Amino acid sequence: MEYRTLGSSGTAVSHLALGTMTFGAETDRDGAFAQLDAFVEAGGTLVDTADVYSAGTSEEIVGAWFAARPAEVTERVVLATKGRFPTSGEPNGVGLSRRHLTRALDASLRRLGLDAVDLYQVHAWDPWTPIEETLETLDAFVRAGKVHNVGLSNFTGWQLQKAVSTADASGLVRPVTLQPQYSLLVREIEWEIVPAAEENGLGLLPWSPLGGGWLSGKYTRDNAPTGATRLGENPERGVEAYARRNSQQRTWDVIAAVQQVAEARGASMAQVSLAWLAAQPAVSSVILGARTLEQLRDNLGSADLELEADELDALDTASDPQPADYPYGVPGEQQRSRKLTGGR
Numbered sequence: 029m030e031y032r033t034l035g036s037s038g039t040a041v042s043h044l045a046l047g048t049m050t051f052g053a054e055t056d057r058d059g060a061f062a063q064l065d066a067f068v069e070a071g072g073t074l075v076d077t078a079d080v081y082s083a084g085t086s087e088e089i090v091g092a093w094f095a096a097r098p099a100e101v102t103e104r105v106v107l108a109t110k111g112r113f114p115t116s117g118e119p120n121g122v123g124l125s126r127r128h129l130t131r132a133l134d135a136s137l138r139r140l141g142l143d144a145v146d147l148y149q150v151h152a153w154d155p156w157t158p159i160e161e162t163l164e165t166l167d168a169f170v171r172a173g174k175v176h177n178v179g180l181s182n183f184t185g186w187q188l189q190k191a192v193s194t195a196d197a198s199g200l201v202r203p204v205t206l207q208p209q210y211s212l213l214v215r216e217i218e219w220e221i222v223p224a225a226e227e228n229g230l231g232l233l234p235w236s237p238l239g240g241g242w243l244s245g246k247y248t249r250d251n252a253p254t255g256a257t258r259l260g261e262n263p264e265r266g267v268e269a270y271a272r273r274n275s276q277q278r279t280w281d282v283i284a285a286v287q288q289v290a291e292a293r294g295a296s297m298a299q300v301s302l303a304w305l306a307a308q309p310a311v312s313s314v315i316l317g318a319r320t321l322e323q324l325r326d327n328l329g330s331a332d333l334e335l336e337a338d339e340l341d342a343l344d345t346a347s348d349p350q351p352a353d354y355p356y357g358v359p360g361e362q363q364r365s366r367k368l369t370g371g372r
Contacts, residue, residue: 043313293335
């Protein structure tokens with residue numbers, strides 16, 4: 029396992045993180061405990077949860093694991109959680125207001141059975157709450173010792189920049205991470221969000237690194253998924269929907285490129301996909317979201333896989349989202365660059 033800092037903070041984390049969205053839903057308590065044990069035994073340290081995962085059950089399971097394991101085990105863990113999405117049907121039971129975030133964090137700490145978390149992330153942008161109010165609230169959490177670092181999740185490039193610039197101008201605690209969706213199938217964040225994160229020293233914590241299972245090679249072009257898989261249970265699930273991705277030639281070009289590298293290296297397709305993502309600029313830790321212990325063990329095998337330059341190039345070429353000429357294509361890039369010797 030490799031260790032990196034959480035963005036510009038001094039907190040070190042494993043370059044693979046354990047996501048717990050399945051805990052309490054697709055993974056029961058015993059299975060979750062087994063995943064946590066295996067993850068820590070493999071040298072993993074960053075564990076990521078949220079107050080809305082299984083309506084708080086995920087945090088309860090993580091908290092029960094902390095209580096059941098000795099300090100020499102739990103002390104290794106850098107724990108992250110999030111707040112923002114609805115925790116009740118009330119108008120103030122959602123958002124990034126001081127009122128909601130204060131109650132959300134206190135509820136998370138109660139479920140976890142802890143006095144503080146290492147990283148508290150706002151789960152998405154809130155158009156109704158001034159960013160100043162949100163940042164002041166996060167700053168108060170840090171000063172009170174309830175939170176050690178703060179981060180963002182699902183922010184666009186301009187939202188990220190506004191949050192960081194406002195924090196700097198107001199002397200408030202600065203976000204150190206951004207948790208976006210990122211994978212070989214979702215690279216559009218490289219146009220604005222990744223540069224904004226790099227410019228401001230934020231570490232990326234990519235979620236859905238296998239594109240909802242697509243990059244593990246489990247789905248085929250001619251047969252819709254069935255059975256105990258995420259798309260087998262719900263083929264129209266969100267951005268990972270089978271019909272949408274199956275209709276895109278790029279999806280199958282990427283899968284073919286991943287399969288070719290995997291076969292040449294004697295690795296699984298999931299391991300190749302995770303190794304590619306871990307090698308991308310600004311990535312602090314890649315969040316694994318396994319349903320089973322077997323899936324987690326396979327994912328953890330990517331820690332020993334370092335892709336060669338030609339393999340990275342092949343995957344980059346196959347997965348290039350090919351933006352339009354302006355503003356992200358070659359003509360747009362040329363307008364934003366210049367040679368020090370003059371001319372174009």
